[in-house]
Amino acid sequence: MGDHMSAPIIIPPKAPIPVAKPKRPSRFWRPDRTSMATRSMLVGASGVGALAALILDPGFVSIAYVIVGVGVVIVFGILTPPRMSTTQWAAAMGMLALLGVAAVRGAEWLVFLCVVAAWVLFTWTLIGGRTWTGILLGTFAPWRAPHRTVNFVRRRKLATRSAPRVPAARVVVVSAVSILLLLIFGSLFVSADPEFAKIFGGFAPAISVSNPGARIFAGVVMAFGTLVAVYLRRRTPTVDAFAPAQATPLPMWEWAVPLGVLNVLFLGFVAVQTKTLFGGDEHVQVTDGLTYADYAREGFWQLMAVTVLTLLVIAVAVRYIDRRDAGSRRLARGLLGALCLFSLVIVASAVHRMWLYENQYGFTVLRVSVFATELLLGFVFVLLLVAGIRMSGKWLPTAVLATSAVALLAFAVFNPDAYIAQKNVERFEGGKSIDVSYLRGLSVDAVPALDRLPEPQRSCALSRYRFGVPGTTAPWEFNAAREKARDILEARPVGPCLQMYTVG
Known part of the structure; x- marks a missing residue:
């Protein structure tokens, strides 16, 4: 009987099924073989191009920036389905607000920063992006879309080729070119002959096109750029899919020990240097061999480096x-x-040091800018604290983007060039030295404050405007800062600078 009994069957334990890691996407773009531009999209883009060719001069800060921006928003936000969300509209309005700085401020460096920030909000409106990687890739997505945009427009042309009527694209192009030529040459004729101008009764504005080739090129770029924006709204790339996945968690001690050591170092620095950090004037005056430059300038850059490196440490630590x-x-x-x-x-402490340095040696664009940057970094740490309490930071990249845009707008409202001039004039009125050679390089935003200086310092500080401020010949060349400066200098012209004053 035992011979007929079967041996026991041993069932091996089941091996754990490996969990496959999500694969990185192989495509940046979604497959697209059917989308095509509509007539309204083509007409709108052509209109934006004609408008840009007529009024936009990238080298001349004016309200034209925001006017062209409004045209672009109308095309991709209203004429292009689907409807934009409330968040997208808020980002688009923020973009227009940043472009609007060119209508009220004359500092070209400030306008440049606002235009760059407007580009980031522009791409975020079109593409979105809820991760750091997505936001970064989104800013470069338009540069990868031109050939797809050409196919996007070309499919429209192929779809209408069999129709007996004239293709809509040709009608749009011919109309846009005709209107553009009419406006440009008509305006030039109006400027050239007063009798011809009377015939039109002011219908065509008198403009002077110094470089018509560049204007036409700008119009073509803006028209095609608007079509790229339309395509990105219709076929949004998958930018967030390229964000790195959550790293494999480390054992607690492997990340807790380095963070604990760093906290002890920070605590010791703050505790030992409390008197130094916030000592101010008294600490500088009672310490042998310590100058304001050593205390404020060098200390500021070192502490700012600590701030940025701490952000990097936190960003790496949370992944593990x-x-x-x-x-x-x-x-x-x-x-x-x-x-x-x-x-x-x-x-x-860094902000306090820079404040002392500025009050001692005067205010400059660099000092005021890094001062504002440090304040922004401080607010980012507050957002990190909130994210740590909630133990969720999915909202953090979008919040930092929005905060940075609002901060830059606030900085433009603050009017840094005017503030720098005002503070330096106040220091001079208080008996301290003034660097006129530096102040004369400020923009028209500083004219109202510099106008308060006595002669000959006033004429030397405003010597670049001795022959007046460039005038405007058309409404789209309006800039509030230039208009205000022109009124001031017309009422009190600038005299010759007999000597460049750098001291009080």
């Missing part, structure tokens, strides 16, 4: 924390939260 473990979450909140709080103290 096991958020599913309650103990890891509590420890991470404590260590990262303490690091953010210590960093806020260091930010406050």
Whole structure:
């Protein structure tokens, strides 16, 4: 009987099924073989191009920037389906607000920063992006879309080829070229002959086109750029899919020890240097061999480097924390939260040092700009604290983007060139020296403050405007800062600068 009994069957334990990691996408773009531009899109883009060719001069800061921007928003926001969300419209309005700085401020460096920020908001409106990688890739997406946009327009042309009527694209192009030529040459004739101008009764504005080739090129670029924006709205690339996946969590001690050591270092620095950090004038005056330059300027750059490196450390650390473990979450909140709080103290110290330095040696564009940047970094640490408390930072990239845009707008409202001139004039009125050679390089935003200087310092500071401020011949060349400066200098012309004053 035993011979007929079968041997026991041993069932091996089941091997764990490996969890496949999500594959990185192989395509930046979604497949597209059918989308095509509509007639309204083509007409709108052509209109934007004609408008840009007529009024936009990239080298001349004016209200034309925002006028052309409004045209672009109308095409991709209203004439292009689907409807934009409330968030997208808010970003589009922020973009227009940044472009609007060119209508009220004359500082070209400030307008340039606002145009760059407007580009970032523009691409975010079209593409979105909820990760750092997505936002960064989105800013470069329009540069990868031209050939797809050509196919986008070409499919429209092929679809209408069999129709007996004239293709809509040709009608749009011919109409746009005709209107553009009429406006440009008509305006030139009006400017050339007063009798011809009377015939039109002011219908055509008198303009002077110094470089018509560049204007036409700008119009073509804006028209095609608007079509690219339309295509990105219709076929949005998958930018967030390229964001790095959450890293494999490390054992708690492997990330807790470095963060703990860094916290101890920060605590020791803040505790030992409390008197130095916020000592101000008294600390500088009682310390042998310490000057304001050593205390404020060098200390500021070192502390700002600490601030930026701390942000990088936090960004790396959060990727390796096991958020599913309650103990890891509590420890991470404590260590990262303490690091953010210590960093806020260091930010406050850096701001304090730069404030002392500026009051002692005067205000410049660089000093005021880095001062504002440090304040923005401090607010980013506050956002990190909120994200740490919630243990969720999916909203953080979008929040930092929005905060940066609002901060730049606030900086433009603050009017840095005017503030720099005002503070330096106040220092001079208080008996301190003034660097006229530096102040004469400020933009027209500084004219109202520099007009308060006595002679001959006033004429030397305003010597670049001795022959007046460039005038405007058309409404789209309006700039509030230039108009205000022109009124001031017409009422009180600038005299010759007999000597370049650099001291009081």
